[in-house]
Amino acid sequence: MKLNTNAKVTWCPGCPNFGILAAFKNSINDLVKAKEIKSEDLTIFSGIGCHGKITEYLNLNTFTSLHGRAIPLALGTKIANPKLKAIAFVGDGDVYAEGLDHLIHAAKKNADVTVIVHNNQVFALTTGQFTPTSPKGLKSKSSPQGSIEEPLDPLALTLSAGASFVARSYALEIEKTKKIITAAIQHKGFSFVEIIQPCITFYDTREILKNKIEWLDKKYKTNNFYDAFNKISKSKNKMLLGIFYQVKKPIFEDEV
Ligand code: SF4
Numbered sequence: 001m002k003l004n005t006n007a008k009v010t011w012c013p014g015c016p017n018f019g020i021l022a023a024f025k026n027s028i029n030d031l032v033k034a035k036e037i038k039s040e041d042l043t044i045f046s047g048i049g050c051h052g053k054i055t056e057y058l059n060l061n062t063f064t065s066l067h068g069r070a071i072p073l074a075l076g077t078k079i080a081n082p083k084l085k086a087i088a089f090v091g092d093g094d095v096y097a098e099g100l101d102h103l104i105h106a107a108k109k110n111a112d113v114t115v116i117v118h119n120n121q122v123f124a125l126t127t128g129q130f131t132p133t134s135p136k137g138l139k140s141k142s143s144p145q146g147s148i149e150e151p152l153d154p155l156a157l158t159l160s161a162g163a164s165f166v167a168r169s170y171a172l173e174i175e176k177t178k179k180i181i182t183a184a185i186q187h188k189g190f191s192f193v194e195i196i197q198p199c200i201t202f203y204d205t206r207e208i209l210k211n212k213i214e215w216l217d218k219k220y221k222t223n224n225f226y227d228a229f230n231k232i233s234k235s236k237n238k239m240l241l242g243i244f245y246q247v248k249k250p251i252f253e254d255e256v
Contacts, residue, residue: 001032001039007056016171016197020118021054023169023177028060030182037185042085043077045070047099049091049125050199051118068099071106074113075252082253085185087114093123096132096152107161107190109252114184114191117154118171120199128202138203155232158192159225159245165191166228167243170213171198172206176241183243189251196239209239216242223247 003025011017031037042060046052048067055062065073074086095103095117106113122140123129129142133154137146159166165187169177177195184191196213198205220242222228228245 019171047094164189
């Protein structure tokens, strides 16, 4: 199906956000073709940041929300009409700063919502300030002598909060990212997908990531919280990618 819109794409040329957009469109096309979803049942939300423009580039039911507020809109949609599929695109500055409480509570509720994070470890739309996932020491416009804070671990956080699907991917690996997005959309419950997305203009991590990224073993699959937590904690020096955890649990809107 035609998922493009006529909106002019204003991401920087070569921005890895294009990889996320391509992976998502491929995933939706596969799911629609397989009759697993109907495009008219999809509701797509975004927050504020470079990621937020993605809603303009998708010919689906989309809504660009306020900073950090994509998740409560997705949650409200599911409560009003549980048959719809709700997907929230968010950015690291957007969801781990302003919107952090919404992320934690949506995970805790296990609402049937998919959250896709464009994590570039910097506030890019405002031209480069450190975010909760920036590494300690990062020199940015708001930390000229280097950030003095340790970064947040979003996977450990959402797993602890109650997410029933936790995964991480890399924006430049489009096919693998598509598969993870598809698995997250197929999952019934709160699915959290963090996508590492270097900002090639304000914080280009592509070279650093070359030696850091590593995919989980193909056979790795767990519904054991502690196994998943250990796997996530051990991945501190590496950037481990893949589906860390998936479990069946009661869904918030069913319980409501
Ligand atoms: Fe992409 Fe960074 Fe440009 Fe934003 S500023 S469009 S994240 S490269």
